Amino acid sequence: MKVLILATGQPSKHLINALEERGHTWEHHNPNHLYMLVSDSTSGYDRLYNGHSDLETPVRLLARNYDAVISRIGSSIDHGASILRHLNENLGIYSAQTADGIETASNKLKTTQKLSLNGVRVPITTYAKSPVHTDWLIDKTGGLPTIAKLLRGSQGVGVFILETPQAANTTLESFYKLEASIKLQQFIDAGSKDIRVIVVGDQVVASMERTGKKDFRANISQGGSGAKIKLNDEDKELCVKAAKSIGLEFCGVDLLKDKNGKSYVVEINSNMGTHSISVCGNWFVDLVKHIEQKSKKYKKENIKEEKQQIKNTFESTSSTIFSQTDKEVEELRNSSISRRLAKLESELLK
Template sequence: MKVAILSNSSQALLTKTLKDKGHEVVLLNPSQIYLYISEYESGYDRVYIESSNPNQPERLNMSGIDAIIPRISGANFFYACAVVRHFEDCLGVYSTGSSLGMTIATNKFWTSQKLSEAKIRQPKTVFADYPQYPKFLIDLVGGLPAVGKLPRGSQGKQVFIMESEVGANTTLQTLYSLKQNVIIQQYIENGAKDIRAIVIGDKVVSAMERKGKNDFRANLSQGGSGRDVLSELTETEKANCVKCAKALGLDFAGIDFIRLAPDNCYFLEVNGGNSGEKIINITGRNHYEDLVALIESKVKKASTTTTNQVEKSIPTPSTQEDSENEIAEKEYNRLKVKSFHTPDEAGKYTFLSRMFGKKA
């Protein structure tokens, strides 16, 4: 199996895990990729990537890539999402994170809307274009203290607490003057602790409790500490974590929630598959192994379906003298000289190449 990792960093552990399982890995920087949409109705879209040739990029051979793993974030996130979408929708390559799901996950209120639609319990939350009515908005979420968030941000950044009336009014009036959207959320007292659970497919494979240090935020990036709590989670809590991931259409996600007691939880955010590796160091569980197993199952299923479809599409012999192999080889030779292939022809050609390509 050949897997492409979309990232602008080395992804050493993920690469090692894939190679240890016997798979080929190619690391692609989304910023170095060029996307091409063809003029043909049946589709003949392509991907190009920067090369040593100063005059033109190199065409990426897509027939050998079975799946992609997006590990994208930062300033080029939305372009990288377009790359993921091209692989998914235009080229039919399986991705562990859907471009739409990852886009939703970067928007905290859009995420809240999807979780509400999925009947997931969350803290009371208000979203304001410009927070013109500070007291009214804060009262809606239960009064002070209250948590404020900007719609986008990670690692606890762009998250703040409002504890006094003066402080809240000043903060929200400042955001109003800046024409800044803001999320105001009910503050759930839990000793600056929350849980990050890793969902892969239909299963929670890892979980850690994070505890803030001199801060109400529990993020490790803000100086917090962590411990393994997977064995402490109830089946209902695990099922709700999976529901959160599925609500955004993600096969690989980090779910953040506050646990006051078993089955008494408030779900906060969904991380779209770019969860850091600190959880692996803390729990000792390499969830990339579970991710590789998921990809293997998805690619195997897709390969079996494609093979069955291709086998059924090979013409039957027109005479008793022609064998099925002869007909198949004729089809291979016909496709071999074509300047372009439709998606169906591309799948057929890939299948037939395994049978007759070595004869050339």
């Protein structure tokens, strides 16, 4: 396969190793350097160009040169997701992550809403723009202590525990004055531990228990430590369901387990860190194997759909050619369709 790595930073060495060990080639493009072109043609002539500052003129990225996209978008989410959507939907290139899934995962409130909608257990959550009934909002989450989270942020940044009425009032008042959107969430006493789970397709391929050292946050980036664990079947099903709920075939799912062993999904990460690889093994290998299977199926489905579109187009066109005999129209239609279908078949066999 030829893989386009769509990443806002340098691709992980673990990802590169996984691709090369499987015999694949790759090309890295930062979505912030790419230009999108949406054509006025109804037959689909949309384009994507590399607009890096080192280039004298933008260079077109040909869709036929790529079998799949691997997205690792950690910043400029809206733009990166728009580029990925163009690659997936307009240019027909497969990826294990959807633009909508990445956008949802980047918003903690939207993630919670989607999970709850699809029957995935989450901590009780409240949200308001500029509330005057903060005590009521806190009580609805189970009272103090409660967790306050900025709607965007990763690696434990923007997550606070509110333990006293004074701290809660001061913190919330400050955020609301700054017009910073936050949600309040039930405090799950998990003993400063959580579980980072890596999902690929229908499988859990890695799970690591993280233990916090500084405070209630267990993120490795916040000084926590990690240990490989084995999930039970119920938690595996929960994590796969959570990933599917927001449209991601590849992501990190964060679980909290309370004192009674009940599991809650608290976050989903589309651009999860690679700390767990040193503990659990290179889960990028599982991703590459998954893409090998899915990209072939995706390409076949796209070609089948395009074949039908070609037939429909020529059937519509031929009916408007009144100056030619029926025989001439039929010959023209069959000849044109045959050429287009032959080209599609050759692409499929590559």
